Amino acid sequence: MTERLIQSIERAADVLELFLTNDPELSVKEISDKLQLSKSTVHGIIKTLEHRGYLQQNPEDLKYKLGIKLFTLGNFVGKHLDIGNIARPIIRELADEVNETVHLVTIQRDEVIYIEKVEGPRALTIYSHIGKRAPVHCTGVGKAILAHLSEKEVDRLLSAASLEAFTDYTMTDVNQIKKQLVTIRETGYAVDDEEIELGLKCIAAPIFNHKGNVIASISCAAPKMRLDEEKLPRVIAGIKRAAAEISKSLGYKGNDF
Template sequence: MTERLIQSIERAADVLELFLTSHSEQSIKEISDRLKLSKSTVHGIIKTLEHRGYLEQNTENLKYKLGIKLFELGNYVGKHLDIGGIARPIIKDLVDELNETVHLVTLQRDELIYIDKVEGQSALTIYSHIGKRAPFHCTGVGKAILSQLSEEEVDRILSSSSLEAFTEYTMTNIEVIKSHLPAIREQGYAFDDEEIELGLKCVAAPIFNHQGKVIASISCAAPKMRLDEERLPKVIMGIKYAAAEISRQLGYKGKLQSN
């Protein structure tokens, strides 16, 4: 059975959504013409939305624009989206496809925290576990996030980190680490090539929220021998697609490289 929709609410939603796809400021006549509704109908909708704070009127040209109430609602939704719940089915699909371990980390007060880990059938005993902090300088997830931060943020994070050398391949010089970030930003993914554990290679990509801020990253970890030149492109594509899909479901509207 088709659900009964309330026409007045449908029209109010059409008015609000018009500002997302058309001009940021519009008059009652412009809205009326674009939605093919009578001026009296539009006037009533506009005045009601203005009264509740969803629209505001520009006193100079008398046109209307989106109001602060929508910003407040959007900000609330963004803060309360469950990234773990959103990401879990996407991660499970990726593990099914690649049969390798996939991690999800979040950025919390200049720290990386593992919040999810799904192991493939060929699981390894590796550094990570849920709730553990991840180093920025020698993990794919860390470098993927660093690549999306400002230079000031990167300097602050790295200068306050121990930059421990976990293996002979770990980069411990801040300037050397920073020199890799532009390429990571450009290509949309980062590597950890035996930098935290010998024999282990990871591919990671950043995750963005509805405000366009990097808040997390996702990675695939596997023995280096399994991420050879033949298989690596498939893993990179899978990680980038998963990161883009999680970002999209978090409300991110920017352009992401998903292939």
């Protein structure tokens, strides 16, 4: 059975969403024309939204713009979004799709920390669990985040890191790492190819919040032999799609994917 929607609330939402386009200020006539509603109907909606603080009028041209109440609500939502709860069903679906383990990490005190993990049908032998910390310079999840930080923050994080070589494939030269970060920004995903553990390969992508700041990343981790030329493109596409879906759920409006 289709749920009953309240038309007046639908129309009020339509009015508010008009301001999310390239028109920060709109007159009653402009709103009426865009929504194909009568001026009297639009006027009633606008005055109600203005009374509650969701719209405010420019006294000079009498046009309307979004009000401070929406900023207050947006900040409240941003502070209370639980990325783990949002990401969990998405990374679970991804793990089922690629049949591999998927991690969700965030950055904390100059390291990445695992905050969610969904095992694939063939569990990894690597030691990973929720709460585990790992370096940023040689993990796919770490590099996916680094690539979207400011140059100043990247310099700070790399200077604070020990840049330890965990395998013969670990990149420890700062200039080389920075070159790789450019490629990551261009492609939208990062790779850890046996950099932290021999035989392990990870594909990772960044997650952005509603302000456009990178706050986390997800990765698919598997034995290198399983991520062959046939499977790798599917994993890359899945990781990027899942990261984009999580970012969108957090309010991200960018086009980085």
